[in-house]
Every structure is written in C-alpha cells, then in structure tokens.
Amino acid sequence: MAMTVGELAKRAGINLETVRFYEKQKLLPEPERTGGGHRLYTDADVERLRFIQSAKAVGFTLKEIRVLARLREEDAGASCEDAMELARRKLAEIEDKLKQMQSIRRMLAGFIAACPEKDLGHCQVMQGLEKVAAKDT
C-alpha cells in the first residue's frame, strides 16, 4: 500500500526531486515517514500528482493548482461560501480556457480539412517546417 518517493515519482511519471519540490510548495501534504525519515506515500498521492500534471498541462500555475487541489480533496459537506465562490471563479476560468482551446482546435481542424487531400507531393512552401517541428514540438 505504502510506497517510497522513488516509486511515487515513477508511477506519476515525474522527477523525484519534483516531488520534494511540490512538497515545499505545499502542493503535496507532508507524508508519513519511516523511522529513519524516508517518505511514505499512498495511491492517493499518485492521484494527486496526476491531477497536478493535468492542471499544469492546461495552463494553471502551481499557485492556482494549490487552490484547485484543495477544493478537489475537500469534503463537499464541509463547503462554505468562500469555497463556493472560489470554485465558481475557477470554473469560469476553465470554461474560458475551454472556449479558447476549442477555437484553436477549430483552426487546426480547418487547416487540416482545407488540405487538397491529393497532390501531396513535394513541398516547396513549407519545407523546413519538419525540422522546426522536430525541435519545437
């Protein structure tokens, strides 16, 4: 059930040092320890890290995620006005991001759809984009 920090990092797919960093940043609660001081984690911590990764991927800062993560694990029964207000604000932010994302998606989909679907031969205009993509993507 319990796992070491190395194990946790591997399962969440992040650097071990990052786990300690997140702990300092209060994104992770202080974990249990062995007698010798080694950290002990549970599956809930893996989930929490995955949530953090998701939130990061969609553009939230660690500061914002600290708040989101707290909401996420809060017992809903214990909610109050302030938390609700915060949740509503964050929800509005997310809907906004969703719209922006959908607009970018439309743009990309449109680009792809506009492709002649034929004559996919040699390209002069956009040659070199491949190299760019290799480095930048």
Added chain:
Amino acid sequence: MAMTVGELAKRAGINLETVRFYEKQKLLPEPERTGGGHRLYTDADVERLRFIQSAKAVGFTLKEIRVLARLREEDAGASCEDAMELARRKLAEIEDKLKQMQSIRRMLAGFIAACPEKDLGHCQVMQGLEKVAAKDT
C-alpha cells in the same frame, strides 16, 4: 490603419516590452518602420497577439506557439505533408488537453453541485481559503 507599438500593446492587453520580446522570439514578424525607425503594426498583428495569448492560456509554450501561429497564417492551399502531419499532432495534443480540462471542470462542477445550497452560514473548516484565494487566484 497602422499603429505604433504602444497602441498595439494596449489593444492586445500586453506589455510593450513583451511585443519586442515576441519579435525577437520570432512570434511576430518584423514590422514596417517609420523613417525614424519606429515600428508600425496593423490589425492583423493585434489578432496574432490575441491568438498567442489564447494559446498561452491553454498551456502551450512559446516554441509551440511559434509553430501553431505559422500554421494559422499559412495559406491552406500551400499545405504539404509535413505541415499536415504537424497539424495533426497538434490537434491530438489539443484534444488531449480538452479532455483534461473537461475532467477538471467536472470536478469543480461536482464540488459546486454537492453544496448543501442551504446553511451557507459561517464556515469553520475552510476559513482562510478566502485569503488564499485573494493572493493566489
């Protein structure tokens, strides 16, 4: 029709220095200049900056946005395999982000929905969250 860098920055809602920074980073093309060397921009540049802001908001890096922006303004007729391939990869990334975002949205919506909707009196459990939110949101 043409505007100065200060005007552009104001319209796009970003810092003037950031405009110059983006130019260095090749996110903006080198603009026309006045006789004295001052930059001159058009509405298309405002649009481009707004696109960059959106892409940033949903978690893309400047490197990635450089590529996206190029796709965005490319004449679809000039497309080729490489560009298509790139567009498809980016589209997949975006669909992935969309899913993560929707999952976060569900989580928040769930939190809000679970609210008792009554007894929104004084809160003991989550007091202090307001202050956190004020600083962090």
Added chain:
DNA sequence: TCGGAATCCGTAGTAAACTCCGTGTGTTAG
C-alpha cells in the same frame, strides 16, 4: 552484517518568459 542502491537535506544552477532600466533619438501638440 555489509555494501550498494535509495533517500535525506540544503543549496546552487538552469530554462522559459517576461519586465525593467538607462541612455539616446523620434514624434507631435502648442
């Protein structure tokens, strides 16, 4: 029990994305 792998911790270094500064020149209202 013993030795190599894993962890501990604080601190330093890195990369990305700005943001500010100072000095000097361009622009424009009055």
Added chain:
DNA sequence: CTAACACACGGAGTTTACTACGGATTCCGA
C-alpha cells in the same frame, strides 16, 4: 521650435518551475 512624451536598443534583473549536486544517512537483499 521646443518641451513632453513615445519609442529604440542592449543588457540586466525577476519570477516560475524545475533539476542537479554532494555529502551524510537509511534501507535492504545476499
């Protein structure tokens, strides 16, 4: 024409988010 303000530029400084280092334990399998 000239003051006040905007802009040009290079370079330094800042913030965010890691990532690496290194010497000192701790853990654990043979």
